[in-house]
Amino acid sequence: MIRRTSISRSLQFPLLLYLSLIHLRFIPGLANDPSSTKNENKAASHGASSGSVGLKVLIVCLGLAVFVGFSVLVFKIWQKKKREEQHARLLKLFEDDDELEVELGIRD
Numbered sequence: 001m002i003r004r005t006s007i008s009r010s011l012q013f014p015l016l017l018y019l020s021l022i023h024l025r026f027i028p029g030l031a032n033d034p035s036s037t038k039n040e041n042k043a044a045s046h047g048a049s050s051g052s053v054g055l056k057v058l059i060v061c062l063g064l065a066v067f068v069g070f071s072v073l074v075f076k077i078w079q080k081k082k083r084e085e086q087h088a089r090l091l092k093l094f095e096d097d098d099e100l101e102v103e104l105g106i107r108d
Contacts, residue, residue, distance in 0.1 A: 013068070017061070024057055 017065070020064075021061070
């Protein structure tokens with residue numbers, strides 16, 4: 001069961017990225033529509049703008065990937081800090097118990 005969970009988690013990001021790229025095709029202006037070009041001037045300008053739009057989409061996707069990666073990194077650091085704080089509280093709790101035992105004469 002653990003192995004299945006790790007595989008499904010490793011496939012979540014590529015699947016999400018793939019689905020988001022498919023959805024970008026439905027945004028007007030991102031899909032190549034040959035019926036919209038009536039003459040050579042429009043075709044030339046449409047081809048040039050299509051390349052720049054594709055580049056913008058690529059940059060946005062890379063930016064989102066960097067943002068998600070940074071968010072995951074910050075979350076992991078936060079988890080580690082929280083875990084260390086809990087560990088320190090646990091150690092402090094046991095230190096207090098040792099002092100109490102010494103005070104009661106149970107332990108030297």
